[in-house]
Amino acid sequence: MLSREEKEEIEAAAAAFPVRQSVAIDALRIVQRYRGWVPDEAIDDLGELLEMSTAELDGVASFYNLIFRRPVGRHVILACDSVSCWLLGSDGLMEYISGRLGIASGQTTADGRFTLLPSVCLGACDRAPVMMIDDDLHTNLDAEKVDRILERYE
Amino acid sequence: METPLTANIRSGHEPSDIDAYRKNGGYRAVLKALRSMSPAEVAQAVRDAGLKGRGGAGFDAGLKWSFVPMGSDAPRPKYLAVNADEMEPGTFKDRLLMEGDPHQLIEGAILSAYAIEADVAYIFLRREYRLAARRLRQAVAGVYHSGLLGRNIIGSGYSLDIHLHVSGGRYMCGEETGMLNAIEGKRANPRSKPPYPQTSGLWGKPTVVNNVETICNVPHIVNNGAPWFRELSHTDEGGTKIYGASGRVRSPGAWELPMGTTLNELIEEHAGGMQDGYKLRGLLPGGASTDFLTPAHLDVKMDFGSVEAAGSRLGTGTIVVLDDRSCPVGMVLNLERFFARESCGWCAPCWGGLQFAVELLTDIEAGQGRMEDIDLLESLAKMLGPGHTYCALAPGAAEPLASALKFFREDFERHVHEKQCPWNRA
Ligand SMILES: Cc1cc2nc3c(=O)[nH]c(=O)nc-3n(C[C@H](O)[C@H](O)[C@H](O)COP(=O)(O)O)c2cc1C
Ligand code: SF4
Ligand code: FES
Numbered sequence: 001m002l003s004r005e006e007k008e009e010i011e012a013a014a015a016a017f018p019v020r021q022s023v024a025i026d027a028l029r030i031v032q033r034y035r036g037w038v039p040d041e042a043i044d045d046l047g048e049l050l051e052m053s054t055a056e057l058d059g060v061a062s063f064y065n066l067i068f069r070r071p072v073g074r075h076v077i078l079a080c081d082s083v084s085c086w087l088l089g090s091d092g093l094m095e096y097i098s099g100r101l102g103i104a105s106g107q108t109t110a111d112g113r114f115t116l117l118p119s120v121c122l123g124a125c126d127r128a129p130v131m132m133i134d135d136d137l138h139t140n141l142d143a144e145k146v147d148r149i150l151e152r153y154e
Numbered sequence: 155m156e157t158p159l160t161a162n163i164r165s166g167h168e169p170s171d172i173d174a175y176r177k178n179g180g181y182r183a184v185l186k187a188l189r190s191m192s193p194a195e196v197a198q199a200v201r202d203a204g205l206k207g208r209g210g211a212g213f214d215a216g217l218k219w220s221f222v223p224m225g226s227d228a229p230r231p232k233y234l235a236v237n238a239d240e241m242e243p244g245t246f247k248d249r250l251l252m253e254g255d256p257h258q259l260i261e262g263a264i265l266s267a268y269a270i271e272a273d274v275a276y277i278f279l280r281r282e283y284r285l286a287a288r289r290l291r292q293a294v295a296g297v298y299h300s301g302l303l304g305r306n307i308i309g310s311g312y313s314l315d316i317h318l319h320v321s322g323g324r325y326m327c328g329e330e331t332g333m334l335n336a337i338e339g340k341r342a343n344p345r346s347k348p349p350y351p352q353t354s355g356l357w358g359k360p361t362v363v364n365n366v367e368t369i370c371n372v373p374h375i376v377n378n379g380a381p382w383f384r385e386l387s388h389t390d391e392g393g394t395k396i397y398g399a400s401g402r403v404r405s406p407g408a409w410e411l412p413m414g415t416t417l418n419e420l421i422e423e424h425a426g427g428m429q430d431g432y433k434l435r436g437l438l439p440g441g442a443s444t445d446f447l448t449p450a451h452l453d454v455k456m457d458f459g460s461v462e463a464a465g466s467r468l469g470t471g472t473i474v475v476l477d478d479r480s481c482p483v484g485m486v487l488n489l490e491r492f493f494a495r496e497s498c499g500w501c502a503p504c505w506g507g508l509q510f511a512v513e514l515l516t517d518i519e520a521g522q523g524r525m526e527d528i529d530l531l532e533s534l535a536k537m538l539g540p541g542h543t544y545c546a547l548a549p550g551a552a553e554p555l556a557s558a559l560k561f562f563r564e565d566f567e568r569h570v571h572e573k574q575c576p577w578n579r580a
Contacts, residue, residue, distance in 0.1 A: 016276075016317040017339070018231070018357055024339035025322045063341040063498075064322025066281045078282065082243035083442055084400035086488045087480050120325060120492060121243035121442075122282055125400035125472070126407045135284040 002045045006030055010049065021050050024060050028067050037068040073108045073115040075153045078132040081118045084125035093129050094118070096143050100150065113153070156386055157410040158374040159367070159394060163254030169289055172296035175257040181302055183376040184264050188310040191376075193224070196269040200372060202380035204392045208247075209237055209328075209365030210440065210469045211546075212458035221352035222270040222360045231273035233361040235337060236263055236369055238279040238286070239321060239328035243442035243492055244474040247396040248366035250408050252279075252286035255370075256293035260316065262369035264302065265376055267314050270362055275316045278333055281323050290318055325496035329545050330363045332498070343498050344545040367396055388414030391457040399425040401475030402432040408472065414460065418452040420473060432477040436561060440469020442489050443550025445557035446476070466557070481577035482562035483569055486555060487515040493551035503537050504548035510534060511555065518566060521574035528566050532559055 002010075009030045014023040027050065031042045038061060047054045061067045068076075079094050094105065101109050101116060108115040124130045127139035131146075138149050162170050162178060170178065187196050201216025223229065236259070240248040252259055259277070267275045279287055294316055297303045305313045324342055326332040331345035334355050355361020371393055375383050384392040391413050397420055398408035404426030411424070417439065421427065428434055436446045439456065445466035447454065454464045461468040476485055494508035511534045517523040538552035559566065568576050 016319070019338070022337070022339035022357075025336065026319075026339075029320070029322065060339065060341055064324055066321075066323030081488075082492055083438075083474055083485065083488050084244050086485070087401045087474070087476070119282075120241055120496065121245070123240050123246045123249045123280070125244050125246050125474070126398060128400060128406075132282060137282075137284075 002031070002042070002049065003034065006034055007049070010046075021052055024050060024052065024057060025064065025067075028057075028061050028064075032068060036074075037071050071108070073112050075113060075133050076115045076117060078117050078119035078122065079105075080120070080122045080124075080128070080130050082121035082125075084121070085129040088128040090129040093141055093143070093146065097131075097146060097150075100146070114150075155412065157394060158378075158386075159251065159258070159370050159396060160254065160410040162258065163250065165254070169253070169255050169293075170257060172257060172293065172300055175255075179377070180257055180373075181261055181300075183373040184261055184268075184302055185308065187265055187268055187376055188308055188312060193269050193271050196265060196372075196376060199375055199380055200269065203371075203375045203383040204380075204390075205368065205371055205375065205383070206391055206458055207365055208367035208371075208395070208471070210242065210443070210467075212468060215364060215368050218352065218364070219266075219270050219362060221350065222362060223353065224271060228271070229359050232271055232359055233356045234263060234267040234270065234272040234275040235333060235356065235361060235363045236275065236277040237328060237330075237333060237363055237365045238277050238283070239333065240283070240366070241280055241325045241328050242470050243489070244400060244438060245398070245441045245470040245472045246400075247398055247408050247470060247472055249283060249286060250396065251366055251370050252283065253289060256286070256289045257297070258370050258373065259290070259366055260293055260297055260303075262372040263316060264297075264307075264314060265372045266362070266364060266369050268312060269372075270360070271312075272362070273314065275314065276319045276337055276356075277316065278319050278321060278327070278337060280321050280327075287318065287320060294318060325492075326498045326545075326547065329547065332545065333363060334361065341498075343500055346544060386412055387457070388412045389455055389457045389460065391459065395456065395471050397424070397456060398472035399475060400472070401437075402429045402477040402479075403427065403475055404429055414455040414457040416452065417447070417454050417456060417473070420456065421452070421475065425473075425475075428475075428477065432479055434475060435478045435480075435482065436476040438469075438474040438476075438554060439466050440471050441474070442492060443467075443546075443553055444469040445553040446561050447557075448561050467553070479577070481519070481575055482558055482565045483515065483519045484575065484577065486558045487512070487519050489554050490515055490551060493547060497547060500545075501543040501548065503542045504551075507534050507538050507548070508551060511538075511551075518569045519575055521569055521572065523566075523570050525567070525570055528559065528563070528570070531555065531566075535559065 013026040205215045206212040327336045327342045332342040336342040351361045499505045535556035538548040540549045
């Protein structure tokens with residue numbers, strides 16, 4: 001069941017469009033903000049609310065890589081693996097983060113604290129290498145800095 | 155030297171709020187346009203200025219607007235979509251403009267919307283730009299509050315709503331027609347053209363898509379006129395440009411400079427030259443989907459025409475520098491992996507071709523490639539080139555690949571002969 005808050009926010013977002021179904025991506029994101037990810041049952045409920053088939057809505061959801069269709073950890077790390085960061089050693093850094101957390105890219109730690117995802121260029125190439133954790137951008141990274149940053153996320 | 159786009163931007167400071175922005179002359183162009191100019195006159199000013207789209211393709215903005223049906227018979231509502239997706243690897247200029255001076259973008263959006271008599275504007279922002287989202291949201295609210303957005307703006311009879319739309323994430327969303335589908339809440343596959351968005355875009359209505367930097371230029375053109383705008387440039391392509399550089403340079407960053415500033419000035423003066431112990435091997439002049447240039451090209455003026463004449467594209471104008479201690483094959487592999495991952499899968503040459511290119515490059519980089527693989531890559535680059543696919547992602551992917559095979563061929567061959575990456579030797 002969609003919560004009252006979820007429904008209200010979706011209705012408010014829908015006002016920006018002349019066609020109701022166009023709010024689909026906002027709706028998915030609103031659900032994700034409350035639940036961390038978008039489970040199947042939410043796809044069903046949203047389909048009903050927006051008068052869309054489950055397959056159609058799932059097709060939309062799966063296209064967008066920041067809509068999570070699987071559970072994620074309490075904090076999501078987006079580690080840039082694009083070209084400017086690569087030139088400044090992001091390969092090694094990704095390996096280091098993987099090692100520190102004991103997970104491969106794409107996985108979630110056993111304690112549910114972090115999910116590690118590779119990311120396309122984060123638009124901060126002049127401060128490479130960079131990553132985001134949740135809504136925070138972290139720049140000019142090295143191993144030592146990564147250690148200090150990770151500690152801040154419980 | 156005038157720097158109109160960044161005059162209000164002070165790094166590390168909060169951007170001007172609406173009062174401070176107005177005190178510095180902000181929204182004067184909107185008042186001027188709505189009080190004393192017709193939409194056609196605003197469009198003509200931009201046309202006369204020769205403003206070229208800053209999203210990568212350099213299409214004349216005023217010309218694009220001229221394809222929109224105008225007047226009382228035109229289909230309604232009409233739309234403006236501001237392309238704030240900025241996902242081209244190596245590019246970070248629109249972030250600067252949105253975080254640094256959100257009101258400039260909103261003022262430009264109001265004027266651009268007015269020029270095509272749009273009823274609604276969407277700012278399509280990538281999800282990761284959280285600070286820009288917060289600042290834009292706050293700025294839009296301020297503008298509504300001051301009466302410069304909404305119904306019947308300052309009694310002019312013109313009405314406009316602006317909505318901030320945050321993306322679900324994917325490079326394809328930045329492609330003009332992919333973005334239209336994304337705003338409509340669908341998968342961001344591109345649409346086949348014609349019809350063009352200017353006549354049939356969002357929900358089948360006339361729509362113009364312009365890049366953030368393109369739109370930020372409009373208030374200054376309306377205020378100061380086309381001759382002033384043309385004077386800003388070193389060449390016959392008007393205006394300033396937000397250039398940038400990343401990679402192993404001493405001072406990576408972004409700078410507003412006259413259009414047509416040379417590569418050499420950008421790298422040596424503004425980026426501070428190469429870091430100690432690193433030499434310049436090559437560069438992508440404007441993001442991942444532009445052809446490599448080499449140190450032999452340092453005299454090239456960075457405008458659309460000159461970079462094209464040199465065999466590449468200005469693209470987004472943010473340079474990615476390849477140094478002599480990084481492997482060119484590894485860099486191309488990184489680029490093609492990105493394109494392969496982001497391909498939407500609609501066209502066989504793009505989807506299959508990019509997967510295959512990544513396999514071949516992975517083998518070569520690992521020292522397991524054959525000489526024939528290099529020739530195969532060459533034919534793949536041709537197949538990905540213009541004319542075979544629905545959108546410009548594949549041709550964009552072909553550019554760094556084809557040019558790397560041209561300029562760094564011996565590095566590819568060394569990988570094959572030495573059966574390892576020469577840069578990976580312990
Ligand atoms: C795969 C792909 C991604 C693109 N991404 C962006 C982008 O993030 N921002 C942008 O302004 N233009 C992007 N473009 C270019 C747009 O299609 C379009 O040309 C541009 O937004 C038009 O604005 P302009 O004329 O003001 O430059 C992209 C193109 C392709 C093919
Ligand atoms: S060129 Fe690639 S990204 Fe563009 S439509 Fe075709 S498959 Fe999709
Ligand atoms: S390449 Fe990493 S932020 Fe742009």
